Amino acid sequence: MEEPLEIPERMTELLKAPAALGLDVTTAKEVGMSPILAVHDFGYVQFLKHGYDEWMALDDDLGAQVQTGIFMPYDNPGIGIMAKAAKYQADDSAPISEHSWTSIYWSAQTALNAAEALLSDESGDSDVQLCFSRPPGHHARRSAAGGFCYLNNAAIIAEHLRQKYAKIAIIDTDMHHGQGIQEIFYDRSDVLYTSVHGDTVNFYPGVTGHEFEKGEGEGYGYNLNFPMPHGTDEAGFFEHVDKSIEAMSVFDPDVIIHVLGFDVYKDDPEAKCEVSTEGFKVLAQKMIALGKPLIVLVEGGYYLQKLNDNLQAFLSGLTDVS
Template structure:
């Protein structure tokens, strides 16, 4: 198994932001990385410093204007003569029929909600989050061997996370859609990619990007999105369109689902993947399904993450795990250790 990270993932530090009529302290903070990096160290696992792959794979998924906004938006925001605040955050949402004249208009066009502010060093972390994920994809693309090796299971720290990021919109703490970027990149060599998402929230960005395609399966286990973020997607009836019909499969869980129920939905998702028979599996892993997480609407235990890892590994396909959500900092180390132990456990 290989694990990838980069020191720049900790630079993004969002400030308190206004949402749902009140101020919120950010949950997606650099201290998450501090705790998660303790897990591989405790298990004696090496963490590889990610190398730069470049902008090409990002622009294969995201619109150029949107990426330019992420890259330069903070500087443009701060250059405005009026004091707009210390981070790019819009209260105006006009994604369509918006020429993007001025940074306020660009923010209105490219920020889908108020939970993805851009602060001084955000772009550096956003970029390196995608590069870190791309290192795992590159390892598979450059692996010519047929035998089992350390590219069969790979794990990437993905901060800031990505599954809510749409083709041209940030939201839900997400900016670049790392799962979609590496799935598209892997299509250079592999015919079929499956993305399984077990984060507490539905990944509407992944769904949108591949909704009309049959070469990338997206299946998601998440909390019922009625009055729960992202609020407008993640329903069972969303099955894809055109060639993609049937290749988008959602399993919304009733709020309050216990661990047994969670795994019943995960097993259904796994059955869908087995039917699809992909060449590579990308797992969007969210620790926000943990029972004490502030975002949790289900009750997964620490031991449950070991079971989840065992189920992913048992699919016997090349596996790339992206560590995304999870905001109960006190247990991130323990929960990731449990997951890693399930990945490295030898078959009896």
């Protein structure tokens, strides 16, 4: 059995970076459930919160985690925990353990704290926020978990920010396509979603992330995918990023949410491209150059040996700390 990629040690490594640069890390305060339920179905959130207890209460031993081999999102009344798992788990990479809900909930609260900082800021001092949001969120759909993702932090804070900002842009540079963000905003023109990711033909999530997926109805043209051929070099990565940035510049958002994945790093086990450590500094500089309030959600990245260095590089580009 393969070892999981999404492990607590990732956060240990990531937190070394701000410490090395002398940057303060604050602990999130509770914002609550309302912003979560503004994006996700109530029954799905209840499953995430209570599913483990229901699973363990069964007389039959189904294992130590809620993890389904049955996938039935539709025509499924959700009667019993097996049916709920079949309804709400999109694939086998989002199991639920005893303490999962605590991590899931506080990951979302962390992102919401960044949104709250922008909403309450009158001085511009809080214009750049970086969140250590683990577990990540961009694969989480309105009512389905998958790809290590349970609550869609980017979507939750985009919706929350709409109370102050008319137009939100989400740029996703994680190695994988964020099908959850795409689904949630697919028919809307107030949130632009642009994603740079590895070509999803025979690569997770496998069924979305193609260039022809441009949104529908009012949202047509506000969903832009830039799939990279596998094996793309760093220059090619930035060519795709620049296309995404050009689209955002035309959209002229009031605030930008950056879903940052360190799994585009050249030695990451998930990488299908060749971004260097220095490349993350360049990426941050490109985000800052847009001159907009910015929230960065640190999501993917599974090469533990370089998470600290890669985040330090990104932070140096974000803060001009050399």
